[in-house]
Amino acid sequence: MAKEQIYWEDVEVGTELPTLPKIADSLMLVKWAGASGDFNPHHYEDAFGKSQGTGGTIVHGLLKHAWLVQLVTNWMGDEGFMKKFSCQYRGIDRPRLMKTMNEPQDGETWLCKGKVTNKYVDGDEHCLDLEIGVENGNGEKTTPGTATVVLPSRG
Amino acid sequence: MVLDELKQYIGKVDPPHVREVEKGAIRRYADAVGNDNPLYYDEEYASKSRYGGIIAPPGFFGWSAKAIAASEGIIGLMTAMINAGYAGILDGGISYEFYLPVHAGDTLVASPRVKDVAAKEGKSGTMMISQFETTYLNQNGDVVAKATQHLIGRQL
Numbered sequence: 420m421a422k423e424q425i426y427w428e429d430v431e432v433g434t435e436l437p438t439l440p441k442i443a444d445s446l447m448l449v450k451w452a453g454a455s456g457d458f459n460p461h462h463y464e465d466a467f468g469k470s471q472g473t474g475g476t477i478v479h480g481l482l483k484h485a486w487l488v489q490l491v492t493n494w495m496g497d498e499g500f501m502k503k504f505s506c507q508y509r510g511i512d513r514p515r516l517m518k519t520m521n522e523p524q525d526g527e528t529w530l531c532k533g534k535v536t537n538k539y540v541d542g543d544e545h546c547l548d549l550e551i552g553v554e555n556g557n558g559e560k561t562t563p564g565t566a567t568v569v570l571p572s573r574g
Numbered sequence: 575m576v577l578d579e580l581k582q583y584i585g586k587v588d589p590p591h592v593r594e595v596e597k598g599a600i601r602r603y604a605d606a607v608g609n610d611n612p613l614y615y616d617e618e619y620a621s622k623s624r625y626g627g628i629i630a631p632p633g634f635f636g637w638s639a640k641a642i643a644a645s646e647g648i649i650g651l652m653t654a655m656i657n658a659g660y661a662g663i664l665d666g667g668i669s670y671e672f673y674l675p676v677h678a679g680d681t682l683v684a685s686p687r688v689k690d691v692a693a694k695e696g697k698s699g700t701m702m703i704s705q706f707e708t709t710y711l712n713q714n715g716d717v718v719a720k721a722t723q724h725l726i727g728r729q730l
Contacts, residue, residue, distance in 0.1 A: 441608065454599070454606035456637050472662045472698075472730050480665040481633075485607040488633050493611055497623050501632050505669030507724075564667075 424496040427545035427570040436533035439490045443478045444515040444523035451482045480508035483562045490531040498571045506564030527556030545572040576658040580691045586647035587687040595636035597678040628678040660727030674718040681713045702727040
């Protein structure tokens, strides 16, 4: 199960993180609501979403944030540590509806992407700054962000 | 002035929330996200890792940041925003500083406060941008993380 650990020396400015695809469907939003405790009807009632001026049901910002956390932490491995993380919910995303009890209808797939923008040593920590974001099916970055991670060094 | 009224909430500190970080809650959170990292559910794998046991994904403190934030100062500010006509509330984003991992079984104390409120001109008119900062301490009194959330109020 464990992936091979990535080291600071393996990474350069411009190194891209493996893209993490995600599909937000009604099922995921319901599970997220329960697991996160966010029961705002904006995320499961179309009419309520319309009354809020966003045109219908929208994907939770914090769910997209959790995808981005997964992108970074699974890449940095067990020996890495994420010091900083930030993301902004700039664009509205709408979940796919369900085709069966557990399969979504055809539609949009979101891509979580990241790349290294800075590489430096801070005290005894080998750090990397990352630019990260969630792209919708049209390639628009609806959830841009940044992160700073500390990786082990072969030093 | 609406903004002056809202600014009265700045600095308001809510009573701390105390919560245990439950193993099952971590597993359900990771499952909801579709995050299959064994550090979050596999006891045997996690016990052999540097953490010595199951940890929570960064950004999960046993309960979501948003649920923790649902407290008096913040609810008070949100209610005042809605009453002033800024009733379309949207989550604007979040930023963290992480200091220590959160382990299953930790008891965390979350202290939220209203950090700022500001008006911003957007495409659809004036928006109110509020910021909340939550500090999380573990049972040893060490700060594990700080989170700052932005909630946006829009006129509908």
